[in-house]
Amino acid sequence: DWYVRWRITDPQAYIRNVGLDENAGATQLNRVVRNAFQEEINRRTVRELISTRRETLMADVKREVTESVKGAKPWGIDIVDVRITRADYVESITASVYGRMEAERKRVANELRSTGAAEGEQIRADADRQREVTVANAYRDAEKVRGQGDAEANRIYGEAFGRDPQFAEFYRSLDAYKASIGHKGDVLVVDPQSSDFFRNMRNAPSRR
Known part of the structure; x- marks a missing residue:
């Protein structure tokens, strides 16, 4: 799409x-302008048509056009202005262009998804590592407190x-009794008269 402004300066x-x-x-004039646009457009890329080279075009x-109307047989007119308002591909090319645009957008989307997935994995790995470090530090501190x-x-x-010392021996015997028969269902078969296990029990009254 284009338009041209012109005026008659020499009526004769x-x-x-x-x-x-x-x-x-x-x-x-329509024929001359159309041919001039076609020739100039064919020299340029689409990027040039819609950006820096538009005014030059x-x-x-x-x-x-001015050279054509002022040639050997002047038209008696001045060309005031020529403007291009729109440039389209033919229908067969438009479908191909849209297809390439769609493919490019899909490529960018897939790249962004891949980048996001990789960053997500990195974040999860960092979180797992920090969790393990935190648990290890907590276990270390707990063991330290327990040891103290x-x-x-x-x-x-x-x-x-x-x-x-006698009380100490008796106290350790109580711990041994608790560890040996401290649970329901425990059965312990010994001779209380000859076994040293119950020696403190037998002698407990004399040490009270």
């Missing part, structure tokens, strides 16, 4: 070389048992 030359009314000039068309508690308990036991 116009009537002599073009015709008696404006329609004659418009018809002939229209200036070149105006120059060519056991050490403190052993110190207290040592002090208490050091004051009364």
